Amino acid sequence: MLLRNCALRLRWVVCVGLAYPGAIAAAPTVKNTPKPPLVDTVAALANLTSADVAQAVKAANELAASSEPRVHEALLDALAFGPHPQFVAAALVALAAHPVAADVPVVVNFARNRNSAVRAAALTALGAYKHASATRALLGGLRDQDASVRAAAAQVLGAQREKAAIQPLLALLAKGDEPAARALAQLADADFARKLAEQIGELPDAPLAQCLGALLLRDDFGPDSARSQVVAAIGKIPSSDAISALTEYIEKTPKNPPRASRREAEALVEARLGGNE
Amino acid sequence: MSGTAFVRWCNRMLQVGILAGLASCGGATQAFGLAADDNSPAALQRVLQRSGAPARAPRNSSGTPLLVVSGPTVLAAYDLGAQTLRWQIPLKTAVAAHVQIGGDYVAAVEGPQLVAHDLATGSVRWAVPSEGSVLGVAASANVVVMVSRTGTAKQLWRVEARAAKDGRVLWRHSADGQMGAPAVWGNYVFVPFLSQWLNVLALDSGAAAVRLRAADTQISMVRSTADALFFGSRKSMVRLDSRATSGRLSESSAVMAKLPAQLSRVTWAQDVYSPTEIAYSAADRTRLLWRVPAQGEIPEVAPTALYFRFLFNIKQGDIQWAFSNPRVEFVGAEHTGAAIVAVAGNGELVVVDPTTGGQWQRVALGVSGPLNGVAFDADGWAPAGQAAGADTQAALLAIVADRDARFEPMKELAIAALGRYTGPEVTAQLLQLLADARLAPRIKDVIVEMLVKRQDPTSLPAYTAALQVRTDYLAGVEAAALGPVARAVSMLAGKEVAAEASAAALATLHAHLDDPATPLADLEKVIDAMSAIGKGKQFAALRAHVVAYRADPEMCGNGAWRDAIVRALMQGGAAETELLRSLADDARTHGALREALAQGLRGK
Numbered sequence: 001m002l003l004r005n006c007a008l009r010l011r012w013v014v015c016v017g018l019a020y021p022g023a024i025a026a027a028p029t030v031k032n033t034p035k036p037p038l039v040d041t042v043a044a045l046a047n048l049t050s051a052d053v054a055q056a057v058k059a060a061n062e063l064a065a066s067s068e069p070r071v072h073e074a075l076l077d078a079l080a081f082g083p084h085p086q087f088v089a090a091a092l093v094a095l096a097a098h099p100v101a102a103d104v105p106v107v108v109n110f111a112r113n114r115n116s117a118v119r120a121a122a123l124t125a126l127g128a129y130k131h132a133s134a135t136r137a138l139l140g141g142l143r144d145q146d147a148s149v150r151a152a153a154a155q156v157l158g159a160q161r162e163k164a165a166i167q168p169l170l171a172l173l174a175k176g177d178e179p180a181a182r183a184l185a186q187l188a189d190a191d192f193a194r195k196l197a198e199q200i201g202e203l204p205d206a207p208l209a210q211c212l213g214a215l216l217l218r219d220d221f222g223p224d225s226a227r228s229q230v231v232a233a234i235g236k237i238p239s240s241d242a243i244s245a246l247t248e249y250i251e252k253t254p255k256n257p258p259r260a261s262r263r264e265a266e267a268l269v270e271a272r273l274g275g276n277e
Numbered sequence: 278m279s280g281t282a283f284v285r286w287c288n289r290m291l292q293v294g295i296l297a298g299l300a301s302c303g304g305a306t307q308a309f310g311l312a313a314d315d316n317s318p319a320a321l322q323r324v325l326q327r328s329g330a331p332a333r334a335p336r337n338s339s340g341t342p343l344l345v346v347s348g349p350t351v352l353a354a355y356d357l358g359a360q361t362l363r364w365q366i367p368l369k370t371a372v373a374a375h376v377q378i379g380g381d382y383v384a385a386v387e388g389p390q391l392v393a394h395d396l397a398t399g400s401v402r403w404a405v406p407s408e409g410s411v412l413g414v415a416a417s418a419n420v421v422v423m424v425s426r427t428g429t430a431k432q433l434w435r436v437e438a439r440a441a442k443d444g445r446v447l448w449r450h451s452a453d454g455q456m457g458a459p460a461v462w463g464n465y466v467f468v469p470f471l472s473q474w475l476n477v478l479a480l481d482s483g484a485a486a487v488r489l490r491a492a493d494t495q496i497s498m499v500r501s502t503a504d505a506l507f508f509g510s511r512k513s514m515v516r517l518d519s520r521a522t523s524g525r526l527s528e529s530s531a532v533m534a535k536l537p538a539q540l541s542r543v544t545w546a547q548d549v550y551s552p553t554e555i556a557y558s559a560a561d562r563t564r565l566l567w568r569v570p571a572q573g574e575i576p577e578v579a580p581t582a583l584y585f586r587f588l589f590n591i592k593q594g595d596i597q598w599a600f601s602n603p604r605v606e607f608v609g610a611e612h613t614g615a616a617i618v619a620v621a622g623n624g625e626l627v628v629v630d631p632t633t634g635g636q637w638q639r640v641a642l643g644v645s646g647p648l649n650g651v652a653f654d655a656d657g658w659a660p661a662g663q664a665a666g667a668d669t670q671a672a673l674l675a676i677v678a679d680r681d682a683r684f685e686p687m688k689e690l691a692i693a694a695l696g697r698y699t700g701p702e703v704t705a706q707l708l709q710l711l712a713d714a715r716l717a718p719r720i721k722d723v724i725v726e727m728l729v730k731r732q733d734p735t736s737l738p739a740y741t742a743a744l745q746v747r748t749d750y751l752a753g754v755e756a757a758a759l760g761p762v763a764r765a766v767s768m769l770a771g772k773e774v775a776a777e778a779s780a781a782a783l784a785t786l787h788a789h790l791d792d793p794a795t796p797l798a799d800l801e802k803v804i805d806a807m808s809a810i811g812k813g814k815q816f817a818a819l820r821a822h823v824v825a826y827r828a829d830p831e832m833c834g835n836g837a838w839r840d841a842i843v844r845a846l847m848q849g850g851a852a853e854t855e856l857l858r859s860l861a862d863d864a865r866t867h868g869a870l871r872e873a874l875a876q877g878l879r880g881k
Contacts, residue, residue: 049865051863051864051865081824081865082823082824082825082826082827082828082829083828083865084828084829084830084865085828085829085830112791112792112793113793113825114793114797114826114829114831114832115829115831116793119793142751143749143750143751143752144750144793144794145748145750145793145794150750168751171751172751
C-alpha cells in the first residue's frame, strides 16, 4: 500500500508539476536546529496523506511545530496532490510557520484556489514571506469577490506596511470595506491622515471613522499634534461612527501622562453627546 | 384567423342571420339588403371597364405628389415634387378620422364636423355636422363619402356622399348591419358590409354596381392605390380584377406573404371595422408597405413592414434589409411604387429605396408641433437622385441596441437576421451588447442562441477579445459574458480554426479556468470550450485542474463540472487515462468524482 502511495505521489507530482512548480522546486533550506519533537513526527507524516480528512488536518496542525526539512517537504508534497480544502488551510499554516522562499509559488497558487477559505489561508500564509510574487498575490487578493479573502489580504498588507496597497485599500474603503480601514490605519502617516481627512463626505463615514480611530490607537503614530489633527478630523464626521472612534481612543489611552489629543477627543464627544440631548 | 377575429366573424354571421329575418320587414335600403346578386362577373366587368383605368400617379387634380400631415393642433400639406410646405393651418381639435386627399380638397373630420379644406390653400371650403359616430371617410376627385353609425338601442349605419364643391348631399344609404370605413377607386366607392361583403356603389349616384362576397375569409381591409384596389383580411389581400368574383382566395389574384412571427401585429391595411383604427393610431405605425402590378400575374410579394421606427423588408419570411430611424417613430408610411415615403412624429420626411433599404432623402417638412398622422397622394413618386447605400447590418445592430422595451420582438427579429452575417465585426458588436447590463436578459439569451447556432469559426478572435474581461471586485467589473461566450466557442468543435486564434483563445480560457471568480456554472462551458478548440493543448491545464479539485466537496458535488472534466479528459491519450485511473483508485478523491471516473473509464 505504501509503495503504491509512493508511486501515485511521484506520478502526480510529474502530472501537476507545471501547475505547482513549487511542489518540485521546493528545496528546503531551513537551517534552524530542529527542536525536540513534541509530536510523533513519523506518525503525523504518515497521516498527512490520510484519506480521513480530520486525521490529515490534525497531522498538519501537529507538524506546524516542526521545522524539520523532511516535514516541510512532506507538507509541500501533500499540498501538491489536490487535497481537501480543510487540509490545505491547515497545511498552509504549518508551511508558513517555517517559511522558505521555495514555498512561495505553492502558496501563491493556493491564493487563486476556488475555495475562499483556502484563498484566505494562503494570503495569510503569504504574510510570512517577503517576496515580490507574494506581494503581487496579496495585492491581487484585494480584488477578490469574497470579503473574507480581501480582509486577509488587507490585514497582511497593512501589517507589512506595503505602500503599493494604499490606492487599492482606499478604493476598498470607498466601497465600505472595514478591513481596508484597519489596514490603511496601519499604513498611514500624518500626511496621509490629513489627505484622508479631506475626503470626509466622499468616503463612507463608518470605515473612515474606523480608519482614523485605529490610526489614533497606533503607538508609533505621532507626535500628539498629529493625533490632535486626526481627532479634529474625526470630529467632522457627521455620523455616530465618529463618537465610537473617539470614545475608543479615550478608553484605550491612559489619562497620564496627559495628552492634548485625548482632551480634545473628550471635549468633542461631550459636545456631540450634549448636542444630542 | 386570430381568436378575436374569429369571434368577431362569428358575431357578424349571427348578425347576417338576424338581418335575414329582418330583410322581409324592410329596415335596409336596397343597396345593403341581403337579396343582392353577389359576385356577379358581368357586373364586376362593368365596374372594371368604367373605373377610369387609373395610372400610377397622384390622384389630386394638380397631379402633384402630396402629403397631408396632421397633429394635435395642426393640419398641413407638403408638396413632395417641389419639396415645399404648401400650407399649414391650426386645428382646434385633432382629426377624428384618417384625413383624405381628394381632387382639389382635403376631407377631414374635425370634432363633430366633416370639413373640406382647399388643397391649394388649406382654407375651409365647407363644413357640415357629422351625424352619429364617424366610421370613416373617403375622397374621390369630386365626391366625399362618409360612413357613420347612429342610435344606441337600435343602431343604424349610413353611407353618405357629398359634393366636394359645396358639401351638399348627393345620395345616402342606410343599413341595419355594420358597415366599415369606405374607400374610393375610379368612379366607385367600396363599402365593407358585415365583414363578408364589399358593396361597390357608383360615386355619382350611389347605385349598387356589384357586391363581392368572400366565401373563405373576412373582408375587413380595403386598400386603394391610384392604379388598383385590394380587399381582404389580416391573412391576405385580393386584387380587384375579373377573378375577384370567385369569392375564394385560391381562385383570386391574392396577395400573400410569409411573415416572421414577431411581425404578427403588422397588417396589410387599416381594419375598416376597428373603432380604434378610425383615427390615426398605433395601427398606422405597424403596417405592411407593398405594391403589386395592377394587372396580370401577381409575383411573390416582398413587403416592407413598418414597425414604429423600423422598416423590415421581408421575402419568404426572411429579412432582406432593415432600416432604423433614430429616436423618433414614423406616424405613417406608404409605398409609392417607386419609393417608401415615411413621416416621423417630429415632422421629418424620410424616403427609403424599397429595393435596398438605402436612405434616399431626409428633410424637415417645416410643420409646427408634433405630428400624429399622414395621408399620402404620391403614387409613382420618388425623389431625384440616387439613394444612399444601405447598411442593413448597422440597422439591425441599432435595433438590437435600442433601449425601448416595446421593441423586444423586433430585437429578436433583428438578431435572427444578424445570424446571416458572419465574421468577427458583427460578433464583436453583438458581444458588446451582451456585456451591456441594460439589455434585457431575454434578448441576451436570443443573442447567445444565435451565436451558438451560427458556429462561426471566423468569430473566434472576437470571442477571445470578449473573454479578456475578467471579474475584478475593486474595478467593479464582472465577466458576465463568460458563460455565453464559452458556450459559443464550445460549438466550434470540428471547425477549421486558425492555430494562432486557437492558441490565443485557449490561453484566455485557461485563465478563466484557474480564476476563482469564474462561477461554477460557467466552468463546465469553459472546459467544453477548451476541448473544442484546444487541439490537444488543453490537456495539461485540464489535468492540473482535476488534480487540484479532485477532493473539493463543492466542485465534486457539482454534476455538470464532474461530467465536463471527465468528458474532456476522456478525449485525451495515455497520460490522461493513466491520471484518471489513479484518481479513480485513490480513496482521497471525492466519492462522486471517483464514481464518475470509474463510469467513464468503463466505457473507454
